[in-house]
Amino acid sequence: MSHSIGGAVAYYYLSRLGGVSKIGRYIALAAPLHGSTVSGLAAVQPLVESTGSGAAATRHCGPCQLSPGSPFLHDLDPKPAATPQIPFTMIVTRYDEIATPYTTGLLDGPNVHNVVLQDLCPTDFTGHNELPSDPIAVHEVLDALDPAHATPSTCTIVLPLLGPPPTPGR
Numbered sequence: 001m002s003h004s005i006g007g008a009v010a011y012y013y014l015s016r017l018g019g020v021s022k023i024g025r026y027i028a029l030a031a032p033l034h035g036s037t038v039s040g041l042a043a044v045q046p047l048v049e050s051t052g053s054g055a056a057a058t059r060h061c062g063p064c065q066l067s068p069g070s071p072f073l074h075d076l077d078p079k080p081a082a083t084p085q086i087p088f089t090m091i092v093t094r095y096d097e098i099a100t101p102y103t104t105g106l107l108d109g110p111n112v113h114n115v116v117l118q119d120l121c122p123t124d125f126t127g128h129n130e131l132p133s134d135p136i137a138v139h140e141v142l143d144a145l146d147p148a149h150a151t152p153s154t155c156t157i158v159l160p161l162l163g164p165p166p167t168p169g170r
Contacts, residue, residue, distance in 0.1 A: 001141055003132050004099060007031020008066060011078055020083055027089045027144045029131045030099040033078040033107065035068035037100045080109035088112040089144035091137050095160065098128040115140050121155035126163075135164055 002010040007028035013019040014026060065072035080088045092105040094116060099105055106114045117124045117136050126134040136153045143150035158164045 001027040001029070001145075002031060003029040004031065004128065005066065007105070008033055008076060012076055014083065014086070015078075016075070020086065023086055025087050025089070025144060026080075027091070027141055028105065029091045029137060029141075030093065030096050030102075030105050030128050031090065032066050032099040032104045033076065034104040035070065035073050036066050036098065036104055037068065038098055078107055080107050080112050084111050086111065087144070087147075089115065089140065091115045091117070091131070091140050093117045093124070093126050093128070093131055093134070093137075095125055096128045096131075113144070120153050121158070123155060124158040125160045126158050127160050130158075130161065130163065133163065134158060 008031060010019075010023075010026065010028065011031070011033060014023050067073075080086070088107055088109065088111055090106050090112060092099070092102045092115070094102050095118075096102045096105075102116070106116075115137075117126060117134065120140075121136050124134065124136055126137070131137050135156065135158065139151075139153045156164050
């Protein structure tokens with residue numbers, strides 16, 4: 001299971017470094033496998049590079065490697081159908097402010113299960129950083145790890161930064 005840029009690293013391991021035989025399931029939260037505009041900040045990269053002084057820094061910048069159209073993304077080229085024996089579960093939130101657009105974390109293929117939190121629970125306003133602790137995301141991860149015992153998620157209100165309301169009596 002991976003979150004954010006960790007999803008790109010895990011996919012690179014899977015597809016380019018021989019990890020297929022070592023991965024039984026690929027589960028990612030907000031993995032920017034198609035690049036990220038970082039809510040528009042990616043547009044600043046060419047401006048920094050044009051000054052000359054920032055070119056070296058952005059060439060070796062990890063997140064910059066996930067800018068749309070980057071050589072790294074071209075090499076990554078996520079195609080789950082190339083590894084049909086591995087089930088993929090991609091979990092994203094429409095309120096992601098880092099892996100943007102949020103659809104960057106979705107994949108196509110017969111072995112892919114895409115989960116958009118708000119399709120399961122419209123009152124879940126979780127953002128990028130809160131995704132690993134979001135109750136619906138956690139439930140979907142557990143279902144992906146043990147599909148034979150999967151159950152439907154229970155929808156609740158999840159506020160940005162605050163999470164779900166406290167359980168009564170706690």
